[in-house]
Amino acid sequence: MIKVHLRLLIFMCSFSLFAQDYFPSNTGVIAKNTNYTAFTNATIHVSPTETIDNATLLIKDGKVVSVGKSVNIPKNTTKIDLSGKTIYPSFIDLHTTFGVEKPKRGGNGPQYGPSRSGFYWNDHIMPEQDVMTSFKYDEKTATELQKLGFGVVNTHMPDGVVRGTGALIALNNNADNSMRIIDSKASQHLSFSKSVKSQQRYPSSIMGSMALLRQMYSDAKWYEAGHIDTKDLSLEALNTHKNLLQIFEAGSRANLMRADKVGDAFNIQYTILGGGDEYERIDEVKGTNATIILPINFKLAYDVDDPFLASTLTLSDMRAWNQEPHNPGLLAENGIKFALTTHGLKSTKSFSSNLIKAIESGLSKQKALEALTTVPAALLGKSDLLGTLKTGSYANFLITDGDIFEKKTKLYENWVQGEANILEDINTKDIDGDYTFKLAGSDFKLSISGSTSKPKAKLESNDKNLGTKINYSDDWLNLIFKTTDSTKNEYTRVVAKITNLKTLSGKAILPDGNEISFVALKKDKEAADKKGAKAKKDETVNKASMYPITYPNLAYGFTEQPKSETLLFKNATVWTNEKEGVLENTDVLIKDGKISKIGKDLSSRNAKVIDATGKHITAGIIDEHSHIATSSINEGGQNSSAEVTIEDVLDEKDINIYRNLAGGVTSIQVLHGSANPIGGRSAIIKLKWGETANGLIYDDSPKFIKFALGENVKQSRYSTNARFPQSRMGVEQVFIDYFTRAKAYDALKKSGKPYRYDAEMETLAEILNGERFISCHSYVQSEINMLMKVADQFDFKINTFTHILEGYKVADKMKAHGAGGSTFSDWWAYKYEVNDAIPYNAAIMHNAGITVAINSDDPEMSRRLNQEAAKSVKYGGVSEEEAWKFVTLNPAKLLHLDNRVGSLKVGKDADVVLWTDHPLSIYAKAEKTIIEGVTYFDLEKDMQMRDAIKKEKSELINLMLQDKNKGIKTQPIKKKEHHDLHCDSMDSHN
Structure with a gap:
């Protein structure tokens, strides 16, 4: 009794210090000696695939000496009993900037040389x-x-x-x-x-x-x-x-594929930092054979309380919140090796919770441990030292009170090279849990957490929080809390000696000074765990189920890749673009991705028959000049960028692909921009919505490059004009200088002598050798003349002048040179050098015998090119059939693809559009857009998808609301603007 009163006296005095935080001393199990240390009676995860119960880990001089059930422990050994504890190898992060100061930005102003x-x-x-x-x-x-x-x-x-x-x-x-x-x-x-x-x-x-x-x-x-x-x-x-x-920081699935493409060209297998979106194209990622360093910076749910703001969310962003946590599990299921990293986290504290979320979403604990230990160790070539607790490895290990991948598991110590880092006091009895007791006629619920590090307590009576303070040290628990009578500012004090982890017993000192016995009973953890596990399981089933991936993984994507079909269109008006002209009441049979037959009363046993009575069938529209379906347009860092290619930066997820299909477009040339006189190589693609970026590119694609003249390349609208050229005269000199160099390069290469490979000169040599064609951004007649003269000087041809709004002034010279023209129908006066543009331009060039196309250079105009073609009927009196060729057969000719597309002819690719009306009419809609026999756009299916998108967004919003109502952190909605790319768009590339 004397001891109890003494303890109470110390306890009462200590409450004058309650305003200060109390931190128990962490003595841990530090063993400072040069001899052996043995950790006994532990569950030891020697590796992700080897676990030993009731085992011993013996270490000396920072390394593992032995591990197992029957370890021979030398006499000069410090023994540490870890009964009920678990040991894991400590983790490895392959991609950090630990201990490195962020580099500071250099000087201002343009710099072109090193x-x-x-x-x-x-x-x-x-x-x-x-x-x-x-x-x-x-x-x-x-x-x-x-x-x-x-x-x-x-x-x-x-x-x-x-x-x-x-x-x-x-x-x-x-x-x-x-x-x-x-x-x-x-x-x-x-x-x-x-x-x-x-x-x-x-x-x-x-x-x-x-x-x-x-x-x-x-x-x-x-x-x-x-x-x-x-x-x-x-x-x-x-x-x-x-x-x-070789570690390559990609940061997204698209960049991962680009990095792998570079590596493959030189037989280099990069280990690639991904972006967490690999699940969208898991087969493509697997095909790289790369090991991925995987961030787990999962998106938070959005705060969708405001319906207006919620309506601005894209389906792809909403899906990402649901799908990202499943990414690690899907990589593991598909046999893709990966290591986990803290990279990309705003706070590293979220790493553990995100990892548990990944495990709840399908990642096995074994694969999680591998990704943190043996995989990074093997990549570094350090499997003998790191990643396991096998003999000879570093004594890098964790001591926990259970499964490291469970939320409530305590990590007590992290040993590195045989040195202990004490995180929580392993010797302090763990009294975390929920308790019930009665005191002075009132019922209380007590919850304690963090008892081995920073203890916290919450005491409630009739769901009222009593404002509890806690001290816990040396197995003595001190509590102070307000009485249930809120009208009085009185406190009850409790002291308990911890001897039984299921019961807290001691003395309570009431506000009036009386002492009574105190007993609090811990709730049955096993029963609570079962109940919690069931609730958690029910919640996981609801929350952790993954919404299906589509191709591409955004609105209007396909749930599975569409297949080529045998299709028979009956009784249509068929625009052949061939000598047969326009055929009334005619059938078209598509088979094996080709146009099989055109005629009347056709039949096919296995064909899907489509009644096209009153409708029109044409070849798919081809846009000679576009900037959709790419994530980058200009490489403007120097005045020639012939070494770059748009094929490297195609973006199969651009929604403009789908919108163009809805406008009857089936092929486009994605051109480099006009930042420099000699631009980059183009990509000629088919709009195969749902395909990979590489799957969009034409097989055996003709080789093209973008050149440019005029205001853009001489930087008329730039605030600082530092790069050569700065005048139209300088633009001419750039071409002469580069082709002179290319001619010398090509001669050396053909001589058989050793030469340094130069990608830029290789491309220009292809032009000199007639293997690559030029599409040139142009406006003013003097510059058009200039470039044709330069081409004549070096004995090559300009394939296409694009824009060419003064083409009507030099049509005779273009015809003599052999150049084609791809122009706007009626754009003018949007900058100085187009002041002389006229809407009759296309008709005048056409009448002069030039192959003329109407292009868009704009994602909105491109899906209305049928109407742009119609303007040439009004301005210049071009026939309907010839005007239609301006957006079909003629661009196919300019792109050297007219043997494959551009007209309806037996044997050509089945790139076909079924229109609801006359294709040049403003009332016409593309009812079906088909590429190589695959229906990529269907008007009826489009309406069905709109309903499905609305339903999916509503479901995801409800799930996000559930998260917020549970107190889970959310993020505010920030409206995203889709920035369409144009000729003068520049990357924000650091």
Whole structure:
């Protein structure tokens, strides 16, 4: 009794300090000795596939000596009993910037040449950069990572296209760098992003970065072969580090595929930092054979309380919230190796909760552990030291009170290189849980959490919170709380000695000074767990089910890829674009993706018959000049970008593909922009909605490149004119200079002598050799004449003048040169150099014998090209059949595709449109748009999909509302604007 009163006296005095936070001393199980330490009676996960119960882990000098049930423990051993505890290998993060200060942005102003001598010609290529020159161990961040279970991180300098070497660092707060640094050159890092330290303009786009990387690898091979006498420290470093782990920061599935494309060209297998959206094209990702470094920065639910704001959400963003947590599990199911990373998290604290969410969404715990241990260790070539607790490995391990992947599991200690980092006091009795008791005639509910680190308590009576304070140390519990009488400011104090983890017993001192016995009974954890597990299971079934992926994975995507069909259209008006002209009451049979028959009274046993009475069938519309279906338009970092290609940056998810199909468009040429005189190579694609980016490109596609003249290339509307050329005279000189170089390059190549591969010169040589065709952005007659003269000087032809709004002035010269014209129907006066444009331009060029097309250069106009063609009937009196060829057969001829598309002829591709009305009418709608026998747009199905989209959005909104009502954090809605790309659009490329 005397002891109890003494304890109460100490307790009462201590409450004067209650305004201060109380932190129990964390003594842990630190073993400071140079001998052995044995952790006994633990459940030990030696590796993700090997678990031993009631086992011993023996360590010495920072490494594992032995592990198993029958470990021979030497005499000079410190033994630590871990009965009821679990040991795991600590985690590894392959992609961090730990201990590295964020690089500072360099000077202002345009820069076109390199700022360094003795290095590669482009400042953004820095393989010689060594992260250790700027590394400084960050103990605070290390502690944060230790709390997540990480023991080792791979760090690098996040700056540049080629970023140099990364280092493998042990998160050992008790050592110096000589011990912490496991490997000072563990990896080589790359990205598509420029260095912030240099203002060198090139590359200014992802396609520019891809071209730069390709040229760099070619130059490195040339340098290694001894063909360059001048010392290049960058290329030397690149060659020296080529056998290191090559980590490419992609950041999205689209960029992942682009990175792999670069690597494949040089037999390099990158390990690629993904974007968490790999699930959208899982087969395509699997085909790369890459190991993915996988962020788990899942989207929060949106705050959808406001119906107006909720209506601005895209279905793709809403789906991402639901689908992203399933991504790790889907990668595992499909045999794709991946390592998990904290990269991309706004707060690393969300890593554990997101990982548990991934496990609830289908990721097995074994695969999760592999992704944090053995997979990164193997990639680093350090499986003998890291990732497991096998003999000889580093003594990097976690001590927990159970399954590391359960929410309530406590991580007590994180040992790194045999040194303990105490996270929670393992010796303190865990009294977390819910309790019930009666005191002074009132019923109470007590909840305690964080008892082994930062204890918190909540005491309620009749659902009223009594404002509880708690101290817990050395197995003594002190509580103070207000009485249930809210009219009085009185307190009850409780003290209890913890001897039984199911019962709290001691004394309570009432406000009047009387002492009574206190007993609180812990609720049955097993029963509560079962009840909670059932509730959790029910919730998981509701919440964790994944909405189906579509192709592409956004509104109007297909639930499965559509197939080619045998189709028989009956009794249509057929616009053949051939000598047969327009045929009334005629049938068209499509079979095996081709036009099989055209005639009357056709039949086919297995065909799907479509009544086309009163309707019109035409070849699909072809847009010679478009900028849809791509994520990048201009590489404007230098005055020639012949080395880049739009094929590298196609975007199969652009909704404008579907909208164009709804306008009867089946093929387009995606052109580089007009930022420079010599632009990039184009991509000629079919609008196969739901296909991969590469699946859009024409087989054996003709080779085209974009040139440009006029205001855009001489930078008339730029605030700073620093790059050559700045005049129309300068534009001519650019062409002469580059083709002179290309001619010399081609001659050296054909001579059989050694030559340095130059992607830019290769492309221009293709023009000289008639293997690549030019589509040139043009307006003013003087410049059109100029370029034809330059072409004549170097003996090649300009294939197409696009825009060509002064074409009517030089139609005779164009005809003599052999150039075609792809123009606007009636655009004029939107800038100075189009003041002389007239709507009769197309008709005048056509009447002069030029192959004329009407193009869009605009995503809205492109889906109304049938109406644009009709304007030439009004302006210039062009016949309906010839006007229709302006958007079908003629662009096919300009693109050298008229043997495959552009008209309805037996044997040609079945790229066909069924119109509800005369195709040149403003009332006409594309009822079906078919490419190679596959129906990619169907007006009736479109209406059905609209209803399905509305239903899916409503369901997702309800799920988000459920999250918010449960108190789960949400994010505000920020309306996204879709920015259409045009000739002068520039990337925001860092």
